[in-house]
Amino acid sequence: MTTKLCQEPELARRALATMWTIRRFEEAVDDLFARGLIYGTMHLSIGQEATATGVCLALADDDLITSTHRGHGHCIAKGADLERMMAELLAKETGYCRGRGGSMHIADVARGNLGANGIVAGGIPIAVGAGLAQRLQGTRRVVASFFGDGAANEGAFHEAVNLAAIWDLPVVFVCENNQYGMSMPTSRAFRIPRISQRAAAYGIPGVTVDGNDIQAVYDETVVAVERARAGEGPTFIEAITYRWKGHSKSDKNLYRTREEIEEWKSRDPIGRFEAAVEAAGTFNRSEIETIRSSARDAVRDAIARAHAAPDARPDELRDAVYA
Amino acid sequence: MASTTIERTASDTRTCSYAEAIREALAQAMESDERVFLLGEDIGVYGGAFGVTTGLLERFGAERVRDTPISELGIVGAAVGAALAGMRPVVEIQFSDFTAQAMDQIVNQAAKIHYMLGGAASVPMVLRAPGGSGTGAAAQHSQSLEAWFAHVPGLKVVLPATPADAKGLLLAAIDDPNPVIFLEHKLLYKSSGPVPTEPVRETLGAARVHRDGDDLTIVATSVMVERSLQAADELAADGIHATVVDPRTIKPLDAATILAAVRRTGRLLLVQEAPLTGGFVSEIAALVAGCDALYSLVAPIRRLCGLDVPIPYAPQLERAAVPQVPDIVKAARELVMES
Ligand SMILES: Cc1ncc(C[n+]2csc(CCOP(=O)(O)OP(=O)(O)O)c2C)c(N)n1
Numbered sequence: 213m214t215t216k217l218c219q220e221p222e223l224a225r226r227a228l229a230t231m232w233t234i235r236r237f238e239e240a241v242d243d244l245f246a247r248g249l250i251y252g253t254m255h256l257s258i259g260q261e262a263t264a265t266g267v268c269l270a271l272a273d274d275d276l277i278t279s280t281h282r283g284h285g286h287c288i289a290k291g292a293d294l295e296r297m298m299a300e301l302l303a304k305e306t307g308y309c310r311g312r313g314g315s316m317h318i319a320d321v322a323r324g325n326l327g328a329n330g331i332v333a334g335g336i337p338i339a340v341g342a343g344l345a346q347r348l349q350g351t352r353r354v355v356a357s358f359f360g361d362g363a364a365n366e367g368a369f370h371e372a373v374n375l376a377a378i379w380d381l382p383v384v385f386v387c388e389n390n391q392y393g394m395s396m397p398t399s400r401a402f403r404i405p406r407i408s409q410r411a412a413a414y415g416i417p418g419v420t421v422d423g424n425d426i427q428a429v430y431d432e433t434v435v436a437v438e439r440a441r442a443g444e445g446p447t448f449i450e451a452i453t454y455r456w457k458g459h460s461k462s463d464k465n466l467y468r469t470r471e472e473i474e475e476w477k478s479r480d481p482i483g484r485f486e487a488a489v490e491a492a493g494t495f496n497r498s499e500i501e502t503i504r505s506s507a508r509d510a511v512r513d514a515i516a517r518a519h520a521a522p523d524a525r526p527d528e529l530r531d532a533v534y535a
Numbered sequence: 536m537a538s539t540t541i542e543r544t545a546s547d548t549r550t551c552s553y554a555e556a557i558r559e560a561l562a563q564a565m566e567s568d569e570r571v572f573l574l575g576e577d578i579g580v581y582g583g584a585f586g587v588t589t590g591l592l593e594r595f596g597a598e599r600v601r602d603t604p605i606s607e608l609g610i611v612g613a614a615v616g617a618a619l620a621g622m623r624p625v626v627e628i629q630f631s632d633f634t635a636q637a638m639d640q641i642v643n644q645a646a647k648i649h650y651m652l653g654g655a656a657s658v659p660m661v662l663r664a665p666g667g668s669g670t671g672a673a674a675q676h677s678q679s680l681e682a683w684f685a686h687v688p689g690l691k692v693v694l695p696a697t698p699a700d701a702k703g704l705l706l707a708a709i710d711d712p713n714p715v716i717f718l719e720h721k722l723l724y725k726s727s728g729p730v731p732t733e734p735v736r737e738t739l740g741a742a743r744v745h746r747d748g749d750d751l752t753i754v755a756t757s758v759m760v761e762r763s764l765q766a767a768d769e770l771a772a773d774g775i776h777a778t779v780v781d782p783r784t785i786k787p788l789d790a791a792t793i794l795a796a797v798r799r800t801g802r803l804l805l806v807q808e809a810p811l812t813g814g815f816v817s818e819i820a821a822l823v824a825g826c827d828a829l830y831s832l833v834a835p836i837r838r839l840c841g842l843d844v845p846i847p848y849a850p851q852l853e854r855a856a857v858p859q860v861p862d863i864v865k866a867a868r869e870l871v872m873e874s
Contacts, residue, residue, distance in 0.1 A: 251850050252671025303849035314673045314848030330675035331633070332605050365604035366636070393605050395581035401604040467580045524849040529856060533844045 214434045217269070217427055218488040224495065225503060227269060227426055231261040231482045232507035234285040237294060238457075240511050241284070241301060241315075245461060250301050254315045255282040259424075259456035262481035263388050264289040266429025267356055267449075270437055276324040276342050276355040278335030281316045282388075282455070283328030286358050290325045292318070294514035304521040311524030312532075332393075333359060333366035336385070340372045343381035343446075354440040356384040356433070362393020364407050373448070377414040380445035384436040387448065388423060390455045395467040411448035423451030424481035427488070453481070548699075548729040554587045556698035556730045557663070557719065560705040561588065561625065563734040565595055568623060571709060574601040574610055575627030584629045585665060585724050607636035611662065615645045615714075618660040623709060630676045631664035631718055634683075645714040646689030660715075661708045667720040667758055667808055668853055674845035677853075679757070679809035684716045685786045685818070691715040691739055692786040696760035698728040700783055703737030711739060720758045740787035744796070748776025750871050751802035754793055754819055755781060759806040759858060766863035775871050777804075785815050793819060794828045801833040802870050808857045811840035834874035839866045 217223045238256045245254055257264065264285035268277070271290075279286040287297060292308075300307030300318055308318045319327030326342060329335040339357030346353045363369055364387055376383045387407050391398050404410070411418025417439070421428040429451055436447035454476035458465055465473070489495050495503070551559070564571045573588065573595075579602040582589030592600040603610045607628060614624035628634050634641060641662065649657045668677035684692045693708055693715060695701035701719065708715035745760065746767055755763040760781045767777040778796045782788055797803050803823060805816035820836045823829060841857040 252673065252848055303851075309848070311849035311852065312673075312845075312847040314671065316675070317673055317848070330673065331636075334675075362605040365606045365609075367606070367608050368636075393576075394584075395577045395579070396602055396604060400602070462584065462586075463581075466582075524847070524852055526851045526855040529847065529852050530842065530844055535843075 214431045216492070217430055218485065218492045219494055221494055223269065224489050227265055227485060228482070228489065228500065228503045229507055230265045230268075230289050231426070231485065232504050233294070233510060234261045234264065234288045235482060236508050236511040237288060237297070238284055240515060242457065244301070244515075251303060252314045253460045254301070255460050256457040257282045257285040257455065259476060259481070260388060260390055260453045261285055262426035262485065263386070263423040263429055263451040263453055264358070266426040267358070267384075267386050267433045270430050270433035271354065271356060274324060275353050276326055278326050278339040278342070278355070278357045279328040280335060280358055280360060280363070281328060281330055281332070282360065283318060283358070284315070287318050287320060287325055287328065290320065291323045292320045292325065294510055295517045298514045298518035299521050302518050303524055304518060305524050306518070306521040307524070333363040333368040335359065336363065336369050337372040339383055340376045340381060343376060343383040344379065346382050347379070352441050354382045354384060354437050356386055358386045358388060360393060361387060361389040361391065361398050361407060362396065362401065364410065365401055373414050373416070373446070376446040377416045380443060382440035382443070383446040384433060384440060385446060385448045387450045388453060389450050390453050392455070392459070392467070394459045397467070406450060408448055408450040416446050416448055418448040418450070420450040420452060423453030424479050424484065426481060426485050454479075547733060548731050550727055551698055551730050552725055552727045553698045553701050553719070554585060554724040556702040557587050557705055558589065558591065559730070560702040560709070560734070561591060562594065564706060564709045565599060567734070570621065570623040571625065572599040572601065572622060573625050573627065574603055574614060576603055576605055576629050578602060578627050583627060585721065587724070588627065607633050608640055611637035611640040612644065614660045614662070615640050615648070615658055618658045619648070619656055623659050625661045625663060625709060628662060628664040631666035631680055632675050632678050634662070634664055634680065641684070641690070641716070642687050646687045649713060650689060657712045658714045659712045661705070661717055662714070663705075663717045663719060665719045665721045665724070667722060668846045668857055669722045669758070671848055671850060671853065673848040677846035679807070679841065681718055681756070681785055682809060682813055682815045685815055689714070690786065691784060693717045693739065693784045694757045695719065695783065696723070696757055696781050698726065698730045700737060700743065702730050703735055704739065704783060706734050707736045707739050710736060715739070718757070722758050723761070726761065737783070739784045740789055742780050742782045742789035742792040744778065744780050744792065746777065746779040748778050749800055750776045751804055751867055752778045752780060752796040752800045753804045753806060753863070753867065754816065755779065755806040756785065756815070757808060759808055762858065762860050763806055763863055765860045766867060769860070769864050770867055773868070775867065777867060790822055794823065794826065797823050797828045798831045801831050802874065803832065803836045804863070804867055804870055805836065805838045806858055806863055807840050809841055810843045811838060812843050814840050816840065834870055837866055837870050839863060
């Protein structure tokens with residue numbers, strides 16, 4: 213049995229703080245966007261916090277991840293600096309990508325985040341390559357690759373999973389099945405009820421978990437990470453979850469019902485974990501309240517400092533261009 | 536090949552947006568030819584990422600307005616196969632950057648089949664995709680990739696710059712017996728202008744001369760046409776008169792219209808959003824330099840292009856990465872003043 217997150221004060225605190233930070237960060241992004249203070253586009257993972265958090269809790273600090281266009285949660289869960297993230301969204305010189313990348317391209321290589329990705333499935337083969345590098349370098353590091361249900365229908369997914377499988381690479385494929393690829397429901401994009409069934413075709417273990425249950429996500433990731441570290445190869449984890457917000461800023465939500473969205477909001481992964489923590493007697497209401505408010509304060513602080521930072525400079529546009 | 540002028544009688548036109556003009560072309564083509572069908576990501580209920588196909592699912596049904604999974608190689612390949620087997624597919628690739636995923640089917644299959652099979656088969660398909668920067672979508676969603684396609688024998692490449700051209704050229708592309716890459720521009724979707732209400736086909740391979748002037752010729756593509764026309768207005772106020780030519784299709788290219796304008800004006804400014812190196816306008820420079828039109832030049836040919844840099848996110852950097860109206864005005868002025 214793996215550790216019960218809700219019973220271990222340190223882990224429970226980390227889990228809650230991370231999930232609340234993701235939630236508050238993305239609510240702030242939503243708001244800044246609506247007020248015209250953030251440019252471009254953004255994809256929010258509100259409602260999916262338990263997946264990013266549960267997976268990253270099971271990783272070591274020097275393990276690696278690849279992320280997606282919906283990547284703020286992965287980035288925060290891997291320990292990113294909120295101010296540099298916010299500065300990136302605000303197109304500041306102090307942002308993770310010096311304002312060159314924006315929301316879809318935040319990376320934090322020092323903390324093992326090889327980057328969000330604007331290309332659906334673009335990160336999956338890269339994760340496999342990073343896993344291959346671990347093998348060739350003889351490290352014990354593991355690579356977790358986040359991607360959506362939609363990405364599992366790209367050719368890149370199939371080629372990458374097969375490579376990792378035949379080479380027994382230390383990769384954990386994490387399919388965040390939020391049930392839609394933009395407007396396309398999984399029921400119309402797949403002939404199989406569970407995307408994890410595809411793992412069998414590549415000869416690797418595949419499991420489906422409740423992605424809104426952080427304990428379940430954590431447990432399966434711990435097993436997958438152990439297997440990867442032991443040189444036994446990759447695992448495919450499908451985490452069923454739901455995005456509360458539209459796909460991006462242009463989404464009118466015409467492909468799903470208000471009732472469905474409300475129904476999923478009632479399965480809030482954060483509220484659920486808070487209830488478990490309280491029931492276990494690990495923290496009381498006011499301690500939980502403190503964790504919440506410090507997440508909010510950390511985000512507020514990050515916004516204030518990011519706002520005050522200098523803008524990216526057009527006269528330095530060609531820096532880092534090598535060809 | 537003849538160039539078309541922009542005069543049209545007002546009676547048979549209505550004012551609509553570039554996106555609506557494209558939608559109207561799709562609808563009229565589907566109404567008149569049951570072989571025509573659409574496939575692409577989120578083109579049904581969602582109406583396409585930029586709203587171009589809004590309402591078409593309701594009108595034509597899910598068999599002919601086919602929402603696909605996120606599988607660009609698969610859907611372009613399916614279009615190639617359907618075209619070979621007698622259909623007229625129109626594929627939407629959500630951002631032209633994602634044609635990269637489908638490149639084998641575009642380059643090695645669609646483009647080659649007719650010739651490679653000795654003319655025994657053809658691939659009458661259209662691939663529509665929006666390109667260009669200006670929306671803060673950053674490096675993987677903002678490219679101008681027309682030169683990739685123009686470099687492959689077997690593909691026609693269209694870059695409509697106005698609502699009327701978008702409609703007329705798309706109808707022509709759908710009618711064409713061979714594969715056509717139809718590159719729309721995100722910033723133009725909301726632009727509006729007069730569009731023929733009837734399904735009037737434009738000619739693939741005919742440039743449009745938007746404006747006549749004796750001092751220089753500006754050849755511009757896609758969103759740079761609008762910017763060049765604005766620049767031409769400013770220049771005219773200074774007494775500098777520009778001819779503005781939009782090739783509209785870069786393959787086939789209406790060389791005659793471009794060369795005639797160069798011979799008449801003696802100066803050539805080429806404007807594109809795509810990066811300078813290996814860009815399509817360099818081909819036009821080579822065309823002029825390789826024939827007698829060279830002797831009409833009183834100044835070196837000037838290329839004003841995007842910088843050789845991935846499109847950055849920050850708005851002020853993004854703007855600086857590609858030509859803007861003041862850049863065109865400045866380049867034109869220098870070209871005229873220095874000679
Ligand atoms: C290759 C490619 N095709 C299409 C897109 C446009 N697009 C961006 S996100 C998205 C949906 C992705 O769905 P999924 O993988 O399930 O992730 P989610 O958005 O649900 O997190 C689409 C179609 C893209 N960015 N890249």
